[in-house]
Amino acid sequence: MIRLNLTQRIWFSFISILLLVALMIGVIYPISLKSALTEETYRIIEQEQMRYANPGGEHVVPPQTEMDFIEQREAARSVFHFFLMNQLATLEGEGEPVPDEALQEMGARAQEQMTRRGRYELTYNGATLFYVVYKVYTTNGEAYHISYMWDTYRDQMVDRLWGQLSYIMLFAGLMSLVPAFWLKHYLRQPLTSLGNHFEQIAERNWKEPFYWDGDEDFEKLSNQFEKMRQNLIRYDSAQKTFMQHASHELKTPIMIVKSYAQSVKDGVTPKEDVDQTMDVIIEESNRMEKRVKDMLYYTKLDSLKEAPMEKTEFPFGSIAYKVEQRFRMTREDVSISVAGDHIMFEADKDQLGVLLENLVENALRYAVDSIELKAEASGDEKRIHVHNNGESIPDDELKHLFTPFRKGNKGQFGLGLAIVKSIAELHGGQAEVTNEGDGVTFTVRFPDQPVLREGIEASNG
Numbered sequence: 001m002i003r004l005n006l007t008q009r010i011w012f013s014f015i016s017i018l019l020l021v022a023l024m025i026g027v028i029y030p031i032s033l034k035s036a037l038t039e040e041t042y043r044i045i046e047q048e049q050m051r052y053a054n055p056g057g058e059h060v061v062p063p064q065t066e067m068d069f070i071e072q073r074e075a076a077r078s079v080f081h082f083f084l085m086n087q088l089a090t091l092e093g094e095g096e097p098v099p100d101e102a103l104q105e106m107g108a109r110a111q112e113q114m115t116r117r118g119r120y121e122l123t124y125n126g127a128t129l130f131y132v133v134y135k136v137y138t139t140n141g142e143a144y145h146i147s148y149m150w151d152t153y154r155d156q157m158v159d160r161l162w163g164q165l166s167y168i169m170l171f172a173g174l175m176s177l178v179p180a181f182w183l184k185h186y187l188r189q190p191l192t193s194l195g196n197h198f199e200q201i202a203e204r205n206w207k208e209p210f211y212w213d214g215d216e217d218f219e220k221l222s223n224q225f226e227k228m229r230q231n232l233i234r235y236d237s238a239q240k241t242f243m244q245h246a247s248h249e250l251k252t253p254i255m256i257v258k259s260y261a262q263s264v265k266d267g268v269t270p271k272e273d274v275d276q277t278m279d280v281i282i283e284e285s286n287r288m289e290k291r292v293k294d295m296l297y298y299t300k301l302d303s304l305k306e307a308p309m310e311k312t313e314f315p316f317g318s319i320a321y322k323v324e325q326r327f328r329m330t331r332e333d334v335s336i337s338v339a340g341d342h343i344m345f346e347a348d349k350d351q352l353g354v355l356l357e358n359l360v361e362n363a364l365r366y367a368v369d370s371i372e373l374k375a376e377a378s379g380d381e382k383r384i385h386v387h388n389n390g391e392s393i394p395d396d397e398l399k400h401l402f403t404p405f406r407k408g409n410k411g412q413f414g415l416g417l418a419i420v421k422s423i424a425e426l427h428g429g430q431a432e433v434t435n436e437g438d439g440v441t442f443t444v445r446f447p448d449q450p451v452l453r454e455g456i457e458a459s460n461g
Helices: 006-053 066-078 100-112 152-175 177-202 216-266 271-304 317-327 349-366 416-426 454-460
Strands: 080-085 089-093 117-124 127-138 141-150 312-315 335-339 344-347 370-378 381-388 430-436 439-447
Touching: 006 080, 006 127, 006 141, 006 152, 080 100, 100 117, 100 127, 100 141, 141 152, 152 177, 177 216, 216 271, 271 416, 312 317, 317 335, 317 349, 317 370, 344 349, 349 370, 349 381, 349 416, 349 439, 416 430, 416 439
Parallel strands: 335 370
Antiparallel strands: 080 089, 080 141, 117 127, 127 141, 312 344, 370 381, 381 439, 430 439
């Protein structure tokens, strides 16, 4: 397949349009023009026939201009007349004598004619003859006034008009080069600029903004490009921040594990402290494992946005009691209660289990002595609440609480609440946090009817 650039496509389009128009005119125009001129030929014959029969009658249209006078004179010279009567004997006529073969056909048509006037044509020696038969009643019986004209007049007019049209088409084709050049320049400039910016983005250089003023469509395209550039900048910044925080999260426990392991290897740790040292190594290893799992799960959630979700229907208690049992011994001084265990949810059960685990794990850091897990249905939504009776969260921290690696009021970083937010959004819901008089409540709202993401709707549609 031939590959064309923009300029070649523009020229190809213009040439194709011109050729298509020329082809249509070349086929349709002569046919319609001949039909119109044939009608005009019959009109001239009838008018000349009436003028011949009654030179001063009302049917004669006087010439309005010198051109009309010339055309009528030429038409009068082209129309010939004769009469038939007494069994097709020629009574009188003017012009060239009509051959017997044509005369017989005209006479036969005249005899068969039922109306006062009739239009006919016949072919003789490759030429077309148009004639009009007018029935005249005389004392000796019926006579036929026959007026005829050869197709020479019609063909000359067709050739003349076709020649003029050819010049017009040639001139229009040449003039169309002007908008073609203009269109090429008009399209090439913004597209070239856009292509240069795409090359910069391909080289990960997206600092230069792109705006285009002028055409509404190009402005829309430039706005979309600028939106993409802004998203790339944010994504790049988020990736760098993620890597920085991830390295910071792993750096400290790795250093602790390395130093304690080195001290055991060098024999500088007292034997009675070896068990304690191993406990520290295990604790930091578990912390690293938890961080790595959270990072892997958080990045996995991005890919789940484009994949179909496996939703099942289950009661809230089926995940709440498992979470309560898992964290029951984490802090023996904190009691965990469950309410609304009969509320049914239609969601990805594993993801909602992870969401609830992260909310409870976060609550355990701040709770004084109680945590409540509660589900409720209200109107067109269902909600999950996790309440702890710990201290309130500073107001300036509330809006940043679900940001990845955001430092909490106890100096801890993490991805737990960011994972909660992502899981909620995957289910068409939202996560929020509020300070209350007796503690802090995290709430996750879900629409009562499952909300499918755009990608899934498109694939099903």
